[in-house]
Amino acid sequence: MRQGDRRGSEVEFLDFTYDGDVEDGRLSGGLGQLVDGDEGVPNFRVDAQNVGRRGYEWVAWKTDGVKPTDANPVEIGHHLISII
Numbered sequence: 478m479r480q481g482d483r484r485g486s487e488v489e490f491l492d493f494t495y496d497g498d499v500e501d502g503r504l505s506g507g508l509g510q511l512v513d514g515d516e517g518v519p520n521f522r523v524d525a526q527n528v529g530r531r532g533y534e535w536v537a538w539k540t541d542g543v544k545p546t547d548a549n550p551v552e553i554g555h556h557l558i559s560i561i
Contacts, residue, residue, distance in 0.1 A: 478503065478504055478505075478551060478552055478553045478554065479502050479503050479504070479538070479551065480492060480495075480499065480502050480503070480504055481535075481536040481537055481538060482537065482538050482539040484532070484537075484539075487522075487531055488521065488522060488531045488532040489530060489531075489532065490521075490532055490535050490536055490537035490538070491536070492504060492509040492510045492511065492536045493509075493510070493530070493533065494509045494510050494513065495507055495508070495509035495510070496508055496509065497509075509536075510534070510535075510536050511536055511553070515534055516534070517532070517534030517535040518534065521534075521535050538551045
């Protein structure tokens with residue numbers, strides 16, 4: 478899937494903890510914030526975990542100004558090695 482996006486100059490919705498490959502803005506072969514079990518606080522503009530980043534708990538993508546219903550979806554693929 479592609480890396481998250483920035484919102485202005487103050488908020489970055491990037492997956493900062495991703496441990497896999499990052500190439501040309503795409504994430505593959507690892508795990509990160511979408512599966513860490515942490516839920517973002519409702520107000521993404523605060524630094525709730527005091528890590529120096531607003532929106533740290535969030536990963537999000539822009540629609541480039543088009544209505545969400547008309548935007549291309551973000552593809553997220555999960556490849557499971559085994560199911561317990």
